[in-house]
Amino acid sequence: MLVGLGLGPGDPELLTLRAVRLLKSADRVFVPGKLAYDLVAPYAKAEILDFPMTRDESIIKERMRENALKIAPTAKRGLAVLGILGDPNFFSTFSRLCEVMKEMYPDVESRTEPGISAITAFASAAGVSISEGFTVADGREPKSMILLKVRRPAEAVERLKREGYTGFTLVERMYMNGERVYTRDFPETGDYFSVLYARR
Template sequence: MLVGLGLGPGNPDLLTLRAVRLLREADTVFVPGRIAADLVAPYRDSVMLDFPMTGDEEKIRSCLETNAEKIAPVAQNGLAVFGILGDPNFFSTFSRLCGILAERYPGIECRTEPGISSITAFASAAGIPLAGGFVVSDGAPPSALIRLKARHPKKIAEDLRRDGYREFVLVERMFFPDMKIYRDDEIPVKSDYMSVLYARR
């Protein structure tokens, strides 16, 4: 198994308890650079991988393939952890790495463990609340929407379909023992207050 582990925005005090536990339990911890390696160091040694900051798609793909080959032997036989600054689900190369592993090693399971993202860290550092709707983008046009407090998810999804959204995922009471996940046609009429609906065009 390969776990993409969020290490937070860079302050060692902002690692989650779950992050520390997984770092200690992993057979091998991989990191993409020095900052991540320093965050991991109090808990264990790590293997630093090369992830160049470049717009050269061919070079990016080549590095991802090389790194996938280094990670695969560990992930096939035990627990490989890839420690990433911020959260592995926000503008991260982790999903692309998992895509390559799925092509070459379809038996390897990939999952993520959240960390404090740059969005929530920014709000704290800047001293501003993120209330109401807001857009997060890396410059590309937004293609997805996240709706909090989705008490009537089926109605919300029906309205969004008229705006061109086609893929839906509802997570109810996430990370509680009774968490439920619904996709597309499974979306229920009513849901708990602690529900998040994801929609993609």
């Protein structure tokens, strides 16, 4: 098993309790740099992997394959954790690594554990309240949308289909009792604690 673990924005006190538990129980921990290394050091010995900051796809692919080779032996037999600053689901190298792992080692399962993302950390650091809709992008045209508090999921999905979205995932009461995940047959009425993901 390979787990992409969010380490938060850089403050050691912003690691989650689950992050600490996973770091302590991992058979091996990997990190992408010195800052992440320092964050996990109180809980686990880690190996720093090279994730180059470049737009050269050939270099990125080569490094991902090299990192997959280092991670695979542990992930095949036990728990390998890759600790990443922020959250492993937001503009993270973890998704790229998982693509390569799936190609090279299709039998290795992978998942993520969330951390405090740069988005929510920014709101606290800047002293701003993000209480209305907003767009997050890395300079490219956004291909997905996230809607919160979706009280009429089926209706929302049909509206987004007309706008060109083709893939949908609805999660209600995530990390709570009664968590439900839908990728089709969306209910007419939804829970207040709901998140709808749509992708073009």
